[in-house]
Amino acid sequence: MKENVKKCALVTGGSRGIGRAISIQLAKDLEYHIIVNYKGNKKAAEETLSQIISLGSTGELLQFDVVDENDVKGKLDAWQENNKNAFVEVIVNNAGITKDMLFMWMTNKDWTSVINTSLQGFFNVTNHLIQKLLVNRYGRIINLVSVSGLKGTPGQTNYSAAKGAVIAATKALAQEVAKRKITVNAVAPGFIKTDMTSELDEKELKKLIPANRFGEAEEVAHVVSFLASKKSSYITGEVININGGIYS
Incomplete structure (x- = not known):
């Protein structure tokens, strides 16, 4: 690939929480143009972008819903046409949602929306972009999963199923593309301080965690940044746990 090509890193669900921390860490550590994807919260996405730019890096916002295949293709194709x-x-692949409920009371909508955001979102974005990685013979695919996808969490049958499926897909895809110098890895956070965990009883839950605390989004972002770098070229098909020892 010619040296004048602008190399980019796309972070889905990059406007808040772990996604924001990842977007900022990639801007700090690597020389990529950061594409911050968001679904609806433009204000939060703009705040993330302003932090990226304040670091002296470059970036832009790209709005699409990872669940909507036509939206993903349309927005990514238009972006490519303009760049x-x-x-x-x-x-x-960071975009994900939770709709926690005991399985016996779970609605089809709560099941489907959670599965689709994590699993179908992974497919829609990665499948559309992977051809160019294969042609270029280099790439990094990093999927944000969860401790729930490894051990299962009661009240999260939908989320556990979604993340467990992405873990299996990570391992399979890694074997398909390794010869082209494309790595595919998953990062599985435990309890991390974000909007998504703000309603949990941190004082009680941290008693279950050997490290006796919730993690910080930046601690997840450091691992993602390493996996996005050339330093991680012999690591693929792996799930890296960041959970303070709760599942060790």
């Missing part, structure tokens, strides 16, 4: 010298070399 003919740009190339998405790093894909961070």
Whole structure:
């Protein structure tokens, strides 16, 4: 690939929480143009972008819903058309939602929306972009999963199923593309301080965690940044746990 090509890292759900921390860490550590994807919260996405720019890095916002295949294709194709010298070399599939409920009371909508955001979102974004990674013979795909996808969490049958499926997909895809110098890894956070965990009883839950605390979003972001770098070239098909020892 020509040196004048603008190499980019795309972070889905990059406007808040772990996604924001990842977007900022990639801007700090690596020389990528950061594409911050968001679904609806433009204000939060703009705040993330302003932090990226304040670091002296470059970035932009790209709005699409990872669940909507046509939206993903349309927005990514339009972006590529407007940025003919740009190339998405790093894909961070971070978008995810929770709809916690005991399975016996779970609605079809709560099941489907959670599965689709994590699993179908992974497919829609990665499948659309992977051809260029294969042609270029280099790339990094990093999927944000969860301790729930490894051990299962009561009240999260939908979320556990979604993340467990992405873990299996990570391992399979890694084997398909390794010869092209494309790595595919998953990062599995435990309890991390974000909007998503703000309603949990941190004081009680931290008693279950050997490290006796919730993690910080930046601690997840450091691992993602390493996996997005050339330093991680012999690591693929792995799930890296960041959970303070709760599942060790």
